[in-house]
Amino acid sequence: MTLKPLSDRVVIKMVEAEETTASGIILTGSAKEKPQVAEVLAVGPGGIVDGKEVVMQVKVGDKVITSKYSGTEVKIDGEDLIVVRQGDILAVVE
Amino acid sequence: MTLKPLSDRVVIKMVEAEETTASGIILTGSAKEKPQVAEVLAVGPGGIVDGKEVVMQVKVGDKVITSKYSGTEVKIDGEDLIVVRQGDILAVVE
Amino acid sequence: MTLKPLSDRVVIKMVEAEETTASGIILTGSAKEKPQVAEVLAVGPGGIVDGKEVVMQVKVGDKVITSKYSGTEVKIDGEDLIVVRQGDILAVVE
Amino acid sequence: MTLKPLSDRVVIKMVEAEETTASGIILTGSAKEKPQVAEVLAVGPGGIVDGKEVVMQVKVGDKVITSKYSGTEVKIDGEDLIVVRQGDILAVVE
Amino acid sequence: MTLKPLSDRVVIKMVEAEETTASGIILTGSAKEKPQVAEVLAVGPGGIVDGKEVVMQVKVGDKVITSKYSGTEVKIDGEDLIVVRQGDILAVVE
Amino acid sequence: MTLKPLSDRVVIKMVEAEETTASGIILTGSAKEKPQVAEVLAVGPGGIVDGKEVVMQVKVGDKVITSKYSGTEVKIDGEDLIVVRQGDILAVVE
């Protein structure tokens, strides 16, 4: 079962702190602050959104940083996913 | 008796938790959180909405996820329906 | 005495619960929730509204569902009418 | 002494409840609710307003219904007038 | 020392109640409500404002009515002036 | 060390009350209200700002009046400067 996001939306999944530390990222792991690095699981088609052309700039597998509190959380097949607009993605982590 | 939504609106009906679990989706079934998967019952014609061309991307029968709290609830023939704008639909579930 | 709505406005009148039940619609008839089905009494000419072309999609006699709390109530010849923008009409009931 | 409204503004004067009753309109005459039928005293030239072409659709002498609380009250020569934008006029009463 | 307003701004000075009464205007002279008739002292050049062409419609010497609370008060050479956008001017008094 | 403002921004410095009095301006010198006359120290290049062409209309050395509370204060080389958008400048004082 998969999610196919509409328009400029992107499905992401927060990356666990352990994994990201392995990659060299040091995350503030306090319970109050949620991790900010996520992996892209699905990407919408882009196109005309609110009357403006949007070209998708992220792809499945990208590690990204998003604005905190952006997006809508959804649980699919036991996984906690987040659906965000591409505009809520700040940067790709390489 | 049916609803014919105007412009970019879509009539949806929340899918019961039992049914979705059968499909493999695990929903947070607490009373506080309403299920997020819905079935599309009717789709507006799209066209010029707020001066911008909107092409409808969902069709009757699609299972979709919407922003929580979006849309207007209405009871027709004993069914609880919700009328949302297509822009409130985050993703199609396949 | 009649109302001629300007631009994209529509004059509607809530349909009584009895009448709608006869048509098969079950309305939540609690005193707290106002009925949501209304009949269209007059339709504005549309045209350029806020710099955007609006084509009227409802006609006199249509039964429609509107967003709750939308529009302005007015009493004309003893009737409680509501003037809404067409954009506040969610769907036509057939 | 007269008011010449700018752009899409219209000068109106609330019609007294007695007069409107004579015309067959029944107004909710409670002290809490102000009458909603007004007569148009002056009409601005329209033209480009906020970058959008506005064509004036009301004329001096029209009886109109406006959104409550819209406009700015002003007292000229002892008369209580209201200056509204044409967009705050809902309908013409005939 | 003079003020040269930028873009669509207009420098006005509230007209004293005595003077306006002489002209036949009856102002609500309570201490709570400030007089609404002002004289235009300087007019900006108009032009492109927020990406939209604005043509100035008032001229120095005009008596105007503005939205209450609009504009910025400034004291120049002992005079209390107000700088408003032309869009805050409702009407010219003649 | 100098500031080069981006796009439609302007760097200004409030003019001391003594100096302005010498020029004939009477400022409300209470501690609660900050002086409103400022000198322009640097001007951005203008150009496309938020998708709209902005032509800069002030130049270095201009004395200007700005909206109170607009802009961002910054301390450079011991001087208290303010960075405002040109749109926050109401008028040039001559």
Add this chain to the structure above:
Amino acid sequence: MTLKPLSDRVVIKMVEAEETTASGIILTGSAKEKPQVAEVLAVGPGGIVDGKEVVMQVKVGDKVITSKYSGTEVKIDGEDLIVVRQGDILAVVE
């Protein structure tokens, strides 16, 4: 590990007070106010943002001043970085 900002975003890092003093900038070093001078570490590609063409005007290595409280803080490889939109950058310090 590096951040590649999307669209009109810029990754910056606040410059330590000691360093900036060496350059002649006097910063208000109180604990309540965060330093306002930052160094640009990465610059997005610009392009169409919200339907409007954005040309990037800052480059890696620039010292910039940003609006306080703008941007999203992120910790990468132990460094506290901030991702801002170019529009939040007020000026380049030279």
